[in-house]
Amino acid sequence: xxxxxxxxxxxxxxxxxxxxxxxxxxxxxxxxxxxxxxxxxxxxxxxxxxxxxxxxxxxxxxxxxxxxxxxxxxxxxxxxxxxxxxxxxxxxxxxxxxxxxxxxxxxxxxxxxxxxxxxxxxxxxxxxxxxxxxxxxxxxxxxxxxxxxxxxxxxxxxxxxxxxxxxxxxxxxxxxxxxxxxxxxxxxxxxxxxxxxxxxxxxxxxxxxxxxxxxxxxxxxxxxxxxxxxxxxxxxxxxxxxxxxxxxxxxxxxxxxxxxxxxxxxxxxxxxxxxxxxxxxxxxxxxxxxxxxxxxxxxxxxxxxxxxxxxxxxxxxxxxxxxxxxxxxxxxx
Amino acid sequence: xxxxxxxxxxxxxxxxxxxxxxxxxxxxxxxxxxxxxxxxxxxxxxxxxxxxxxxxxxxxxxxxxxxxxxxxxxxxxxxxxxxxxxxxxxxxxxxxxxxxxxxxxxxxxxxxxxxxxxxxxxxxxxxxxxxxxxxxxxxxxxxxxxxxxxxxxxxxxxxxxxxxxxxxxxxxxxxxxxxxxxxxxxxxxxxxxxxxxxxxxxxxxxxxxxxxxxxxxxxxxxxxxxxxxxxxxxxxxxxxxxxxxxxxxxxxxxxxxxxxxxxxxxxxxxxxxxxxxxxxxxxxxx
Numbered sequence: 001x002x003x004x005x006x007x008x009x010x011x012x013x014x015x016x017x018x019x020x021x022x023x024x025x026x027x028x029x030x031x032x033x034x035x036x037x038x039x040x041x042x043x044x045x046x047x048x049x050x051x052x053x054x055x056x057x058x059x060x061x062x063x064x065x066x067x068x069x070x071x072x073x074x075x076x077x078x079x080x081x082x083x084x085x086x087x088x089x090x091x092x093x094x095x096x097x098x099x100x101x102x103x104x105x106x107x108x109x110x111x112x113x114x115x116x117x118x119x120x121x122x123x124x125x126x127x128x129x130x131x132x133x134x135x136x137x138x139x140x141x142x143x144x145x146x147x148x149x150x151x152x153x154x155x156x157x158x159x160x161x162x163x164x165x166x167x168x169x170x171x172x173x174x175x176x177x178x179x180x181x182x183x184x185x186x187x188x189x190x191x192x193x194x195x196x197x198x199x200x201x202x203x204x205x206x207x208x209x210x211x212x213x214x215x216x217x218x219x220x221x222x223x224x225x226x227x228x229x230x231x232x233x234x235x236x237x238x239x240x241x242x243x244x245x246x247x248x249x250x251x252x253x254x255x256x257x258x259x260x261x262x263x264x265x266x267x268x269x270x271x272x273x274x275x276x277x278x279x280x281x282x283x284x285x286x287x288x289x290x291x292x293x294x295x296x297x298x299x300x301x302x303x304x305x306x307x308x309x310x311x312x313x314x315x316x317x318x319x320x321x322x323x324x325x326x327x328x329x330x331x332x333x
Numbered sequence: 334x335x336x337x338x339x340x341x342x343x344x345x346x347x348x349x350x351x352x353x354x355x356x357x358x359x360x361x362x363x364x365x366x367x368x369x370x371x372x373x374x375x376x377x378x379x380x381x382x383x384x385x386x387x388x389x390x391x392x393x394x395x396x397x398x399x400x401x402x403x404x405x406x407x408x409x410x411x412x413x414x415x416x417x418x419x420x421x422x423x424x425x426x427x428x429x430x431x432x433x434x435x436x437x438x439x440x441x442x443x444x445x446x447x448x449x450x451x452x453x454x455x456x457x458x459x460x461x462x463x464x465x466x467x468x469x470x471x472x473x474x475x476x477x478x479x480x481x482x483x484x485x486x487x488x489x490x491x492x493x494x495x496x497x498x499x500x501x502x503x504x505x506x507x508x509x510x511x512x513x514x515x516x517x518x519x520x521x522x523x524x525x526x527x528x529x530x531x532x533x534x535x536x537x538x539x540x541x542x543x544x545x546x547x548x549x550x551x552x553x554x555x556x557x558x559x560x561x562x563x564x565x566x567x568x569x570x571x572x573x574x575x576x577x578x579x580x581x582x583x584x585x586x587x588x589x590x591x592x593x594x595x596x597x598x599x600x601x602x603x604x605x606x607x608x609x610x611x612x613x614x615x616x617x618x619x
Contacts, residue, residue: 054515076514083517096508100530109526113517159516 001068002029003167003199004053004086009062011045011052011223021271022048024223025062025295030167035193035200037214037231039207039246043268045223046203047091050169053201054086055079066167084114087160091172093152097144103130103155104140110162129158134188150181157188161196169201174209186213207250211235216304219243222268222279225298229305239307241316242280248318278309286311349610356606359599366596370416379407381414381566390582400584402575408584411566412592418567419548420596422482426547427540429486434493435536439524441494442501452498455491463488467550468559478561485550489543496539500532507531541604545597552593568593 007027013020023045030036038046051057053064059072066085074082090096097106107126111117117125127137133154144152153173160168170189174182190213192198204210210217210231217234219227219242227240238244245264264283269275275282281291290310298306351357369376379397385405393400399408441451458466470484504510505528513523548568554560555569556576563570568589575585 056511056515076520080517080519083515088512088515090508090512092508096512098509098513098527098531100533101526105526109513109518109522110516113519113522156512159512163516 004030005065037210037217038203040220044220084163086167087165089170089173133158227307233305359602362599377410377413379410399588415566423544423547425482426485430489433490438494438497442498471559538608545600
């Protein structure tokens with residue numbers, strides 16, 4: 001039984017005719033202890049999907065199962081005890097901490113909400129959590145504005161860990177941070193993953209980050225899944241033209257690499273009126289009349305690798321950008 | 334634990350607030366007025382109700398600094414005593430409006446389903462002129478200090494409700510509120526610890542304005558005869574009673590009027606100072 005199972009998850013915002021197709025028919029699972037990456041450009045519905053998985057937003061249709069229990073119909077009050085199992089780390093470390101509360105209250109609130117520790121034990125647990133994320137116990141008496149962005153993100157992670165969740169949904173946890181601090185936070189998340197065995201749904205637009213820490217990757221475009229596979233399959237052997245485009249657009253630094261770049265033209269189409277059939281066809285180098293007909297079904301390849309494309313994408317010439325990546329050493333995990 | 338960390342921000346706050354000399358002057362004037370009102374029985378030179386017909390309508394002199402009224406009562410004494418009722422009514426109105434306005438505003442801002450209901454009621458009340466609504470309410474309820482407080486609270490609650498609602502609408506969408514929901518924090522705690530704490534600044538500033546309005550409105554109501562009964566000295570009732578003699582004894586309206594001006598002005602200045610302090614953009618300029 002998977003820890004988190006999304007099946008046919010769909011979310012529309014607004015009402016017709018201004019219906020925003022944020023997430024459409026997304027299905028995937030997160031197993032216990034597994035880190036799944038959710039990647040896609042701005043407006044692809046990554047963050048919405050993360051919020052749907054925690055029921056911070058209501059689904060339009062589809063189902064979300066946490067530990068096998070269907071949660072898409074539960075009210076907010078019924079969801080409260082289940083929040084112990086799944087937590088969230090937010091993108092903006094400046095806005096996701098209440099500026100009027102001390103760190104002890106911010107982290108302690110999670111303990112209080114689930115009746116996990118009182119009095120001395122509560123204090124001790126807060127100190128322990130702060131040290132777990134690389135801060136000091138005496139930071140508990142300070143206010144969020146006394147910390148840097150990276151430290152604040154550590155507080156956000158400590159808050160999420162306070163309830164000992166099985167799953168953490170990390171919504172672009174490093175994209176608001178400096179590159180050097182990004183690495184520290186990524187190392188912390190890696191470290192916590194191996195020490196605590198917590199599963200993660202890691203949302204990011206940065207393929208390098210995703211590749212570094214994820215076991216499996218889900219590629220999202222305009223609210224739909226384009227490709228699912230292991231990090232190895234997605235990054236070394238991408239089958240969807242969109243995945244290939246993403247990889248070609250984030251090259252590894254190499255002075256000898258070819259200078260010609262073939263990148264995607266134009267912007268992501270408006271989610272108000274997504275293209276018929278395959279949503280990627282308006283920017284796809286392989287698009288044919290057939291692509292406009294029906295939404296391409298997920299085509300299973302070997303080893304859990306699946307792709308939503310009816311064409312064979314190996315013929316696309318990405319100007320050597322993909323080969324360039326393939327020669328890279330796999331980063332140690 | 335928090336004594337050391339809590340004191341220094343307060344001191345810093347006061348230092349910054351008083352860097353504007355006008356705010357410091359306003360606070361001193363307010364303190365004097367409040368102290369006079371509290372200590373009235375011990376420091377006033379005469380009895381506020383003691384009539385001496387032989388001394389009626391005496392101009393200001395060394396024995397009666399602010400003169401005497403048509404019954405020979407000492408005007409200074411009555412102003413000192415009048416502060417008790419006027420300031421008391423102001424404080425009571427502020428507390429009632431803050432309580433009612435904050436609760437209504439938080440509910441309207443947080444529970445979207447109740448927003449339309451509450452805000453249409455508020456709009457309806459704000460469409461009536463303040464003083465007319467207050468006169469109407471006092472006329473229906475009967476003239477007494479308690480009913481003046483009730484009437485003015487009803488009149489001013491919509492203002493507070495609006496301010497609190499609009500601030501709530503902003504704060505409820507901030508990520509830390511979503512984070513609290515994701516943690517499984519109860520709605521009550523989200524509304525108090527996360528939203529109320531972060532909308533406290535505009536509420537505090539609004540409180541100083543409401544106080545000044547209430548002191549003025551009480552004076553206006555008393556002047557129109559729809560306020561506190563004339564036997565209780567307030568600044569408003571003194572002006573109302575004194576206006577008949579204003580051509581011969583201008584001190585009867587001048588000194589209570591000045592008391593109102595000083596109280597209201599210094600409160601407004603304090604309100605301005607607080608607002609600038611609490612707004613980070615303006616605070617930098619100080």
